[in-house]
Amino acid sequence: MGEFKVHRVRFFNYVPSGIRCVAYNNQSNRLAVSRTDGTVEIYNLSANYFQEKFFPGHESRATEALCWAEGQRLFSAGLNGEIMEYDLQALNIKYAMDAFGGPIWSMAASPSGSQLLVGCEDGSVKLFQITPDKIQFERNFDRQKSRILSLSWHPSGTHIAAGSIDYISVFDVKSGSAVHKMIVDRQYMGVSKRKCIVWGVAFLSDGTVISVDSAGKVQFWDSATGTLVKSHLIANADVQSIAVADQEDSFVVGTAEGTVFHFQLVPVTSNSNEKQWVRTKPFQHHTHDVRTVAHSPTALISGGTDTHLVIRPLMEKVEVKNYDAALRKITFPHRCLISCSKKRQLLLFQFAHHLELWRLGSTVATGTVEAMCLLAVSPDGNWLAASGTSAGVHVYNVKQLKLHCTVPAYNFPVTAMAIAPNTNNLVIAHSDQQIFEYSIPDKQYTDWSRTVQKQGFHHLWLQRDTPITHISFHPKRPMHILLHDAYMFCIIDKSLPLPNDKTLLYNPFPPTNESDVVRRRTAHAFKISKIYKPLLFMDLLDERTLVAVERPLDDIIAQLPPPIKKKKFGT
Amino acid sequence: MVQLRPRASRAPASAEAMVDEGQLASEEEEAEHGLLLGQPSSGAAAEPLEEDEEGDDEFDDEAPEELTFASAQAEAREEERRVRETVRRDKTLLKEKRKRREELFIEQKKRKLLPDTILEKLTTASQTNIKKSPGKVKEVNLQKKNEDCEKGNDSKKVKVQKVQSVSQNKSYLAVRLKDQDLRDSRQQAAQAFIHNSLYGPGTNRTTVNKFLSLANKRLPVKRAAVKFLNNAWGIQKKQNAKRFKRRWMVRKMKTKK
Numbered sequence: 001m002g003e004f005k006v007h008r009v010r011f012f013n014y015v016p017s018g019i020r021c022v023a024y025n026n027q028s029n030r031l032a033v034s035r036t037d038g039t040v041e042i043y044n045l046s047a048n049y050f051q052e053k054f055f056p057g058h059e060s061r062a063t064e065a066l067c068w069a070e071g072q073r074l075f076s077a078g079l080n081g082e083i084m085e086y087d088l089q090a091l092n093i094k095y096a097m098d099a100f101g102g103p104i105w106s107m108a109a110s111p112s113g114s115q116l117l118v119g120c121e122d123g124s125v126k127l128f129q130i131t132p133d134k135i136q137f138e139r140n141f142d143r144q145k146s147r148i149l150s151l152s153w154h155p156s157g158t159h160i161a162a163g164s165i166d167y168i169s170v171f172d173v174k175s176g177s178a179v180h181k182m183i184v185d186r187q188y189m190g191v192s193k194r195k196c197i198v199w200g201v202a203f204l205s206d207g208t209v210i211s212v213d214s215a216g217k218v219q220f221w222d223s224a225t226g227t228l229v230k231s232h233l234i235a236n237a238d239v240q241s242i243a244v245a246d247q248e249d250s251f252v253v254g255t256a257e258g259t260v261f262h263f264q265l266v267p268v269t270s271n272s273n274e275k276q277w278v279r280t281k282p283f284q285h286h287t288h289d290v291r292t293v294a295h296s297p298t299a300l301i302s303g304g305t306d307t308h309l310v311i312r313p314l315m316e317k318v319e320v321k322n323y324d325a326a327l328r329k330i331t332f333p334h335r336c337l338i339s340c341s342k343k344r345q346l347l348l349f350q351f352a353h354h355l356e357l358w359r360l361g362s363t364v365a366t367g368t369v370e371a372m373c374l375l376a377v378s379p380d381g382n383w384l385a386a387s388g389t390s391a392g393v394h395v396y397n398v399k400q401l402k403l404h405c406t407v408p409a410y411n412f413p414v415t416a417m418a419i420a421p422n423t424n425n426l427v428i429a430h431s432d433q434q435i436f437e438y439s440i441p442d443k444q445y446t447d448w449s450r451t452v453q454k455q456g457f458h459h460l461w462l463q464r465d466t467p468i469t470h471i472s473f474h475p476k477r478p479m480h481i482l483l484h485d486a487y488m489f490c491i492i493d494k495s496l497p498l499p500n501d502k503t504l505l506y507n508p509f510p511p512t513n514e515s516d517v518v519r520r521r522t523a524h525a526f527k528i529s530k531i532y533k534p535l536l537f538m539d540l541l542d543e544r545t546l547v548a549v550e551r552p553l554d555d556i557i558a559q560l561p562p563p564i565k566k567k568k569f570g571t
Numbered sequence: 572m573v574q575l576r577p578r579a580s581r582a583p584a585s586a587e588a589m590v591d592e593g594q595l596a597s598e599e600e601e602a603e604h605g606l607l608l609g610q611p612s613s614g615a616a617a618e619p620l621e622e623d624e625e626g627d628d629e630f631d632d633e634a635p636e637e638l639t640f641a642s643a644q645a646e647a648r649e650e651e652r653r654v655r656e657t658v659r660r661d662k663t664l665l666k667e668k669r670k671r672r673e674e675l676f677i678e679q680k681k682r683k684l685l686p687d688t689i690l691e692k693l694t695t696a697s698q699t700n701i702k703k704s705p706g707k708v709k710e711v712n713l714q715k716k717n718e719d720c721e722k723g724n725d726s727k728k729v730k731v732q733k734v735q736s737v738s739q740n741k742s743y744l745a746v747r748l749k750d751q752d753l754r755d756s757r758q759q760a761a762q763a764f765i766h767n768s769l770y771g772p773g774t775n776r777t778t779v780n781k782f783l784s785l786a787n788k789r790l791p792v793k794r795a796a797v798k799f800l801n802n803a804w805g806i807q808k809k810q811n812a813k814r815f816k817r818r819w820m821v822r823k824m825k826t827k828k
Binding site for chain 2: 079081102103147193194195197214236237238256287289554557558559560561562563564565566568570571
């Protein structure tokens, strides 16, 4: 394997922005996530939670609400007063329509998926009809005194509940008039001068309205009579989000302290038919406000100001209890934000609005610049591999400018690609941790790739939960492939035998000084090192030097907004 | 010959004859009162306008001229026609005036807006300049010239070209400055509201530093806070101290010599 000098880079000041909204789509098992800087990301939950689509954003288009409508259409609305529809095929914004009500605070799609309801700053609730290519304004409901911060449809589509400041209104959809106005207490059994903001409402099919507010209460109201049924005080800070499961037997709420509570409908005694809502599980996976939650049939999804997306599968809903049922925390980006110029010893960092170019050391190196992520260029400049949203990786002949061949499609998206310097083998890594090696001149998979596929990967390799984001090669050693994900980097030596499930995948190595890499211990092909983590990028600068860009979590947290104060005994 | 009747009517009649309209009027009246000529009037002063020159002559020499209904009707029609003519002429004159005024205003308006050449340049320039990532709306605010604003013509609006789709070809939008200001102020008010409700007074917030250090305090082996040193403390004092030290060194060097 050899010894390398490592440039350990920690000055890439990458701070992701906080998560503002999530929206779960049941039919396609996809999750849309919008952040405070306006970017919208689409995660494919069945493809190992891989981020497959990305819409770059701008602060002026920061979203306050996100929802899916019928036919896989994604809409968002924000404080600039516009409703935007995203084109998921072309990866751009189809159009932005001004709602003329001032900043928009909330949006909800009707249960049938054909209508869109929007709650605005001036207290008006506007109904839009979703036409095949656009949306069209239908009518206004009765205007309320204060801004409408949350909306929810009754599953039958006849009534809606709207949460505002200090009160909740129930509207009748057909007439547009307010049927009930339910006043919310400012504090549970106490006195408070601050206004009580109803951050979320949910309407159940039996007519119960669940509201969560800034005093830390979860309250159950009866919409037929307009009265309070039950009140739970669950936190000392705001409860900011609520999401109900489709079967309406459980819901999840998120608080500003970072705690996520799960409520379930359980029978009062083991035999009775009568059921009641009980707070069952608390989860503390966040440090800052949990501003949004979603409930999929098998998992609870939460996201907030601390920028992590946490997906917690529920044990009782998961059929097979394997590694899939573990917690998933998505922190680091699934794309490569750094590129490296080997000849010039330069690193290019990609931020949201600017790029930074840094120069490393002063060694002489050979090699060429390679493109990023879904494009890969061969070092001799003859071939270009591109993978997009459609299946299959296409390889183009650059000199003749035509399609050379297509790698057969695979049902999981590609996370990283690279072309080896001399052999012109295309190495592709997928989101389910499979790796393929395809020979471009021969137009078929290489023998090594076939052996690997036949034997299968080690089970620990497949259980890694961060995708491989970069692949590179050693110019003088064609049998080596260097790849990394967020928590490890690995050099695959094709000349050595492959590990089977019984061998140790991660070899312990003797303590050496920092600039040395894993030493050869057992003779199997996957040499894995976890010295540098969390790793954003790793590449080979020349034959003797590596560069590793890390991003410690503490550095990210140090730049986040202030969290809620927690009082601990003894401090 | 002794003239028994005073010719008082002559003077007004002759005065009328000098004016065109007066003649028409008198002819009209003559037609009206045509049948009355035969009747003896009580006094010449009572109806001086009735008679005119021709009437005078008739009195003198011949029998009163017979005025048939048809001729009178014809004359009446003539009168009407002539009146209508004048009215129409007046109307057309007014119309002309108004048209000229309108054109003048349009001229002035055109002069106020940017000349067409610049507008063309703007549209072609922004179409070719598509280096932005797809999905970004570029807003071009057309600025009014200062002297035009001073003219104080509020009804004039800059042409708003609203481009619906935000595809690669049309990625710009021209808006009115006033609208944008209103929108910005509302957006800022909304952002201020949410900032106040989450981070404003009355919320129980702490710094990230203290939050992370809480765990350190409870460890079996207590550790320091995450960011123990506060380098931003007493900047002024430190600067003063540095300056003082430099001066002291210089003084020391001088006295040593």
